[in-house]
Amino acid sequence: GAGVSQSPSNKVTEKGKDVELRCDPISGHTALYWYRQSLGQGLEFLIYFQGNSAPDKSGLPSDRFSAERTGGSVSTLTIQRTQQEDSAVYLCAILRTVGGGYTFGSGTRLTVV
Amino acid sequence: LAKTTQPISMDSYEGQEVNITCSHNNIATNDYITWYQQFPSQGPRFIIQGYKTKVTNEVASLFIPADRKSSTLSLPRVSLSDTAVYYCLVGPMEYGNKLVFGAGTILRVKS
Numbered sequence: 362g363a364g365v366s367q368s369p370s371n372k373v374t375e376k377g378k379d380v381e382l383r384c385d386p387i388s389g390h391t392a393l394y395w396y397r398q399s400l401g402q403g404l405e406f407l408i409y410f411q412g413n414s415a416p417d418k419s420g421l422p423s424d425r426f427s428a429e430r431t432g433g434s435v436s437t438l439t440i441q442r443t444q445q446e447d448s449a450v451y452l453c454a455i456l457r458t459v460g461g462g463y464t465f466g467s468g469t470r471l472t473v474v
Numbered sequence: 475l476a477k478t479t480q481p482i483s484m485d486s487y488e489g490q491e492v493n494i495t496c497s498h499n500n501i502a503t504n505d506y507i508t509w510y511q512q513f514p515s516q517g518p519r520f521i522i523q524g525y526k527t528k529v530t531n532e533v534a535s536l537f538i539p540a541d542r543k544s545s546t547l548s549l550p551r552v553s554l555s556d557t558a559v560y561y562c563l564v565g566p567m568e569y570g571n572k573l574v575f576g577a578g579t580i581l582r583v584k585s
Contacts, residue, residue, distance in 0.1 A: 365517075394573070403561075404518070404575040452517045454573075462508070463573065465517025 365466035367453050373472045377442055382469045384436040384453030390464075392456040395428055395438050397449040398468070404452065410436065443473045478562045483580040492549045494579050496562030499543045507538060507545045510561045512578070518561060522547070549581075557583045 364387040374380050386393060392411040396404040406420040410430045421427070425443075430436040440447055450468040457464060479497040486492045498507070506525050510518035522529055524536040524545070535548040549556055561578040 396573075396575075403577050404573070406573065450515075454517065462520045462523065463510075463518075465519065467515070468517050470515070 364457075364464045365453055365455055367451075367466035367469050369469055370467065371470045371472075373474060374443055376445060376473055379439065379441045380443055380471065382438040382440075382451050382471070384438070384466060386434060386436075386453070386455045387464075388434070390455035390457055393430060393436050394454045394456075394463075395436070396452045396454065398452060399449045407438070407451075440471075443471075445473045447471060448473045477574075478564055478576050480560075480562050480576060480579045482577065483582065485582045485584065486552055487584050488553055489551050492552050492556070492581060492583075494547045494549075494560055494562075494581070495544055496547070496564075497544045498562070498564045501542050501564050502566075504566045505542075505564050506566065507536065507542075508563045508565075509534070509536065509547045510563065510575075512559045512561065518575075521560075552581075552583045554583050554585060557581060 366385040368383045372380055392409060394409045395407040397407055398404050408421055408428045409417040425441045428436060428438045438451060448471055450470050452465055452468040454463045454465045484494060506523055508523040509521045511521050512518040522531055522534050522536045524538055526538050526542060529536045537546040547560060559578040559580050561575050563573060
């Protein structure tokens with residue numbers, strides 16, 4: 362969606378390889394979230410960044426998953442040693458400073474083969 | 475965030491008005507009600523948000539009764555392009571933590 366750019370839009374990787382997913386939000390947001398959505402399922406929270414506070418990592422499914430946000434803006438979600446169950450759409454969302462509400466990116470479709 | 479309950483799916487025809495109801499019996503005083511729309515291969519998109527009574531924008535209307543234990547998203551004269559999943563979320567305006575999405579309602583609009 363407008364305001365949140367995610368790349369790549371699609372990623373096919375071999376089992377066991379590492380992948381990096383990028384989220385590039387517009388300025389003027391108070392928080393940044395990562396979610397994932399498996400086929401036909403609802404959204405599953407992964408991790409949340411707000412300001413300089415320690416991120417809420419409570420949704421990360423395993424220690425193979427990590428994320429960082431640099432300069433309070435761009436965020437990268439890294440999945441190490443990918444497994445087939447990691448296949449999903451990974452969505453990034455921001456909480457807008459003005460007007461509130463959340464803006465989602467279009468996601469990265471990850472397929473682990 | 476307050477738990478929500480929505481119908482799993484709904485079918486409609488082009489030109490009809492569609493009403494999707496969401497139950498949120500344990501809504502808190504400072505909670506707002508927000509609806510999102512999601513098309514295949516896209517992230518959810520904000521539709522409308524309200525606190526009480528009625529809110530209307532160019533896309534939809536949101537009806538909230540006095541007890542706020544439920545809300546109804548109303549889509550006037552739907553078209554095929556309104557086929558999507560609709561999510562109801564309840565929580566404070568400034569979410570301090572994470573959004574909790576339920577399964578949503580799959581709306582299928584037929585010609």
